[in-house]
Amino acid sequence: MCIRDSLCKIKTFSFITLDGYVSRMGGELDWLVDYSRTNEYGDCRMEEFLDGVDSVVMNDAFYDTLLRYGLWPFGGKPCYVIASEIPEQPQVHDVRFVLNKSDDSVGFIKAIDSLCGRLGGTMWLVGDHDIVSLFMERGLIDEITINIMPLTIGHGYPLFGCGRAEQRWDMQECRSLPGGGVQVRYASLPATTKQTAEMAEQLMEG
Secondary structure (H helix, E strand, C coil): CCHHHCCCEEEEEEEEECCCEEECCCCCCHHHHHHHHHCCCCCCCHHHHHHCCCEEEEEHHHHHHHHHHCCCCCCCCCEEEEECCCCCCCCCCCEEEEECCCCCHHHHHHHHHHHHHHHCCEEEECCCHHHHHHHHHCCCCCEEEEEEECCCCCCCEECCCCCCCCCCEEEEEEEEECCCEEEEEEEECCCCHHHHHHHHHHHHHC
């Protein structure tokens, strides 16, 4: 089975800085936490976005980052954490751990592919630049929402890496946020024959 052939739809919802970074080098999110404490994000419509998804999935590294910063924006949505091993200690939040013994990108994609086949519906793919880029490069994201915050940090990781496949997106909505931010939502357009071949090649290569 392939994610694109399943009934599962994958969305992302991310915050980035004005200069295009999703986190500092090393994956630190202190800029986002600090900014939220001193500024009004405005209506990012997070609750509305959550109403439009059926489940949330992330890797164990990003799960640990969220716990470290005390962030948990998922409400009561079913959350799945893909991990190399199941932790023994009790967890702070009600999550379901999915074992992924492979440490490469193909293993991670297969784990989410399996979840898509089992759960169906709409899934929120949560994570850092590595995770989002991994799926963007392979044309496996159906919709992206980006909240651009009005501050710069000068260095860090961009939300999207240097993927090889060209993709086309259709802007669904662009709205200003109180406090100077901008929210943009895009839906993926059908890939051309050439793009489909390139994405298939990337999936084979891992």
